[in-house]
Amino acid sequence: MEILYTDKAPEAIGPYSQAIEAGGLVFLSGQLGIIPDTGALAHSLAAQTVQALENVSCVLKAANLTLKDVVKTTCYLKNMEDFALFNEIYGQYFGDHKPARSCFAVAQLPKDGLVEIEVVAEKKA
Template sequence: MKSVSTTNAPQAIGPYSQGIIANGFFFSSGQIPLTPEGELVEGDIVAQTNQVFKNLKAVLEAAGLSLKNVVKTTVFLSDMNDFAAMNEVYEANFGDHKPARSAVEVARLPKDVKVEIEVIAVFE
């Protein structure tokens, strides 16, 4: 196993890694809308989801991967009414690539953000 870390995404704020490479797979920790400097992106679900994707791309890049390598995502929303707007940003980032996905509404997310996304990617 190998830990992945980059200063181009928010640093882990607990006992975990930004990502782990194991057995040909990359597993990201959930990314929330924090800037690499640790500032919370306020605003609507679109603004927050855009920042989450910036963070995901940075961590994937640090592992030598891109969104094209993603095979599974999990999306956590604080309000399922935000799904359609989140999905527009999601689709714009993934384009024709359509990894498997789960999307769930949760009672609360860290720092009371609206969205958190984690990914699993594969080295090819």
């Protein structure tokens, strides 16, 4: 097992790692729409979704991976009424690559975020 870290994504806000590589898979902890340089959340659902996906991309890059290597995502929204806008932005990032996905509305996210995205990616030999 290897702990992965990049300073291009937000620091973990608790006792966990940004990502762990194990058994040919890379497990990313959930990424909020936190701007790494400031530690603040982006200002809107759209901006937080973009930032969360950028953070995911940066952590994947630390493992020499891209969004094309993602096999599963789990997405958490504060409000399911935001699903259409979230889905539109998510689709722009993943394009024709369509990993398996779950998406849930939750009562509250850390830092009162509006969206959180976690992924599992495959590290090919």
